[in-house]
Amino acid sequence: MTVREARPVAGGGVCSEELTLPGFTHDVMSAVYPMTLSSPFFRGFGLNVDWVHPEAPAAHPLDDGTAVMLERDVARTAEGLGQDGAHYLAMMQPLADEWLALADDALAPLGIPKHPLLMARLGWTALRVRTGFRGVRAQAMFAGLAAHSCLPLEHPISSAMGLVLGVSAHGVGWPSPRGGAQRLAGALVMKLEEHGGSIETSWDVRTLGEGGLTLCDVTPRQFLKLAGERLQANYRKRLERYRYGPGAFKVDWALDGPVPWRAKECSRAATVHVGGTYEEIAESERAAWEGRICERPFCLVTQPSLFDASRAPQGKHTLWAYCHVPNGSTEPMAERIEAQIERFAPGFRELILARSVMAPAQLEALNGNLVGGDINGGAMDIPQFLMRPTIARYRTPLRGVYLCSSSTPPGGGVHGMCGYYAAKEALKNL
Numbered sequence: 001m002t003v004r005e006a007r008p009v010a011g012g013g014v015c016s017e018e019l020t021l022p023g024f025t026h027d028v029m030s031a032v033y034p035m036t037l038s039s040p041f042f043r044g045f046g047l048n049v050d051w052v053h054p055e056a057p058a059a060h061p062l063d064d065g066t067a068v069m070l071e072r073d074v075a076r077t078a079e080g081l082g083q084d085g086a087h088y089l090a091m092m093q094p095l096a097d098e099w100l101a102l103a104d105d106a107l108a109p110l111g112i113p114k115h116p117l118l119m120a121r122l123g124w125t126a127l128r129v130r131t132g133f134r135g136v137r138a139q140a141m142f143a144g145l146a147a148h149s150c151l152p153l154e155h156p157i158s159s160a161m162g163l164v165l166g167v168s169a170h171g172v173g174w175p176s177p178r179g180g181a182q183r184l185a186g187a188l189v190m191k192l193e194e195h196g197g198s199i200e201t202s203w204d205v206r207t208l209g210e211g212g213l214t215l216c217d218v219t220p221r222q223f224l225k226l227a228g229e230r231l232q233a234n235y236r237k238r239l240e241r242y243r244y245g246p247g248a249f250k251v252d253w254a255l256d257g258p259v260p261w262r263a264k265e266c267s268r269a270a271t272v273h274v275g276g277t278y279e280e281i282a283e284s285e286r287a288a289w290e291g292r293i294c295e296r297p298f299c300l301v302t303q304p305s306l307f308d309a310s311r312a313p314q315g316k317h318t319l320w321a322y323c324h325v326p327n328g329s330t331e332p333m334a335e336r337i338e339a340q341i342e343r344f345a346p347g348f349r350e351l352i353l354a355r356s357v358m359a360p361a362q363l364e365a366l367n368g369n370l371v372g373g374d375i376n377g378g379a380m381d382i383p384q385f386l387m388r389p390t391i392a393r394y395r396t397p398l399r400g401v402y403l404c405s406s407s408t409p410p411g412g413g414v415h416g417m418c419g420y421y422a423a424k425e426a427l428k429n430l
Contacts, residue, residue, distance in 0.1 A: 150380065223403060271300070
């Protein structure tokens with residue numbers, strides 16, 4: 001088996017570089033990996049990765065100078081939610097206790113689940129989670145989780161994805177590889193070679209070969225170019241109708257010290273959700289979906305060097321953040337992102353030694369699957385959640401050719417399950 005990678009190094013969006021200054025290691029795209037530890041595919045490999053677990057998976061600062069903490073322990077998280085604590089505990093504890101079994105189905109294409117009662121509980125909880133919280137703290141924390149979906153928070157799929165992320169924090173945590181994301185990619189390459197495979201980098205694949213099995217880790221737009229006139233007209237039209245979601249605007253910083261969060265507890269978490277209240281986050285995500293720019297965007301922030309000294313020179317730090325913007329947006333967002341961080345960490349700007357800015361176009365140039373900056377391989381609304389990218393899922397009309405990208409079930413995230421199920425289907429058909 002041969003893997004052909006477009007970039008000079010293996011890993012696609014799982015890579016690290018010195019984007020700002022020498023000695024500062026930044027994760028170029030993905031950075032935190034709860035779905036990797038949750039994935040049945042990765043769990044079976046025993047990858048040689050030194051996982052760094054922060055004390056708390058995530059923090060959510062508020063304007064009153066406090067932060068809502070998403071802890072590994074469900075009960076400890078509930079203690080910080082005031083009036084919503086009992087509801088949170090009753091909702092999350094049963095799911096967290098069975099998270100790895102639940103992940104087997106949550107990260108699978110739609111079908112008959114292995115654990116139908118657990119999945120029914122997850123679905124029922126997702127339907128009522130949005131209306132179950134009464135206080136500002138719980139509403140804000142869950143809004144930050146749901147916003148990972150790149151969907152308006154009113155959308156039911158956003159609630160389900162937020163719930164899955166929250167349960168995974170309790171079940172396995174939100175870790176990062178020591179030394180950067182490239183260490184995860186390197187461990188995968190080692191496993192590939194152990195099983196007799198090889199990888200060829202800097203390959204600009206432009207056509208599909210004949211015979212054998214070909215699994216294409218590309219989104220519909222690239223596949224249309226690769227397949228050319230070989231595709232049937234009806235299948236081609238279905239792929240042409242495939243829709244991409246909001247893009248990402250990303251900034252990395254080299255810092256002269258740790259982020260001076262007003263809420264000191266934020267320094268216990270590697271991931272910080274910066275956006276304020278539920279209403280503010282909802283407006284930010286709705287704006288990106290509707291093609292508008294939000295002046296106070298919700299920002300996903302990670303501060304890995306607090307827990308991994310290998311990321312930066314002694315006493316210095318790295319910071320990684322992005323916000324959602326309209327697909328393909330050219331609007332500069334770095335100042336808005338920095339203003340949001342400064343809002344909850346006064347003095348942050350004074351620590352900036354250097355920054356790297358990547359708009360949607362730059363992200364797509366680095367990885368062609370990030371069409372218009374879309375990091376999920378396509379909008380995850382209900383139609384494209386149920387039929388992703390078509391009702392055929394991994395299969396294409398071309399003999400021996402399958403899709404295995406984030407445009408197939410279960411969608412975006414570093415979990416390997418798109419390729420896992422595409423390979424199973426290919427082998428079955430073979």
